[in-house]
Amino acid sequence: MLAGMAQGKQVERQARETLRALGARPTAQRVTVLAELMGESNDLTAQELHQRLRRRGSRLGLATVYRTLGLLSGEGAIDALSHRPGEISYRWCGDHHHHHLVCSSCQNVVELGDCELTPWLDRVAADHGFVATAHRLDVAGLCADCRAA
Amino acid sequence: MLAGMAQGKQVERQARETLRALGARPTAQRVTVLAELMGESNDLTAQELHQRLRRRGSRLGLATVYRTLGLLSGEGAIDALSHRPGEISYRWCGDHHHHHLVCSSCQNVVELGDCELTPWLDRVAADHGFVATAHRLDVAGLCADCRAA
């Protein structure tokens, strides 16, 4: 409990620093949104973030959540995922390149380590006259818990 | 021109057969939608398909396009892509497993051949207690034409 609160403060500090590094004002609302993403292992939509923070007593508006997420993903500070049809979800990610393993049943996300795709990709892209600049690999599966149930 | 028309007829026949194979009635609207996707190398949204077919004189309704695309993708006859944020686009694909290489500039799509990812994936998923059931790899890049410009 105490550890959780201390961790929350530290995450807020990290969020503030990240915002400042982007040249954006670290307002209370922005810090709240980014800190929430930093403390969440799954990806969240703007709607989910808004509801969650509102329930927790925050007075922030939905438009602000959208604007903040747009700002952060535009600067590359968070990833915009689109594995949910018709909506956009966001996830905080460190600086390293990685991929996600999503459970089809419980939607939990596991982050995979650095990938070994790049050499293969570069070769295949070149075969088609392309230069590969980015890639996204999403793997769906069933986690151990859901397979048991 | 003549070749194009003959090809169009053939695609319509193929669309009709595909629909029948799914146990769905091959109505004029469904055939039109599926044939359009079969003749298009890029992916299209429901809105784009609707506009395009309307301009061509078809009287089909937007809801029908959505229902047809839902049917086809639900049965696995077409792929639902989500590389455009906030909207769903669809693409006809053969039966084989493959991946897409999308040009960031002109949005053209190249289809990559069978992939060599599966062994790597199975191992990595198992490391996290998962069984990998499906994966999607989308590669963004720049095609030769756009790089020149």
Add this chain to the structure above:
DNA sequence: TTTAGTGCAAAAGTTTTGCATGGTC
């Protein structure tokens, strides 16, 4: 003729935008 599919319009949902107000530098 029985069933499935369509069109239209309304509804539901997500995201964006305009503008007056409030907080930061």
Add this chain to the structure above:
DNA sequence: GACCATGCAAAACTTTTGCACTAAA
């Protein structure tokens, strides 16, 4: 004080649904 960010409400979009009507089996 100047400027940026916020909240609210309205607007713009995409997608879904209800229902009377039409076409296919």
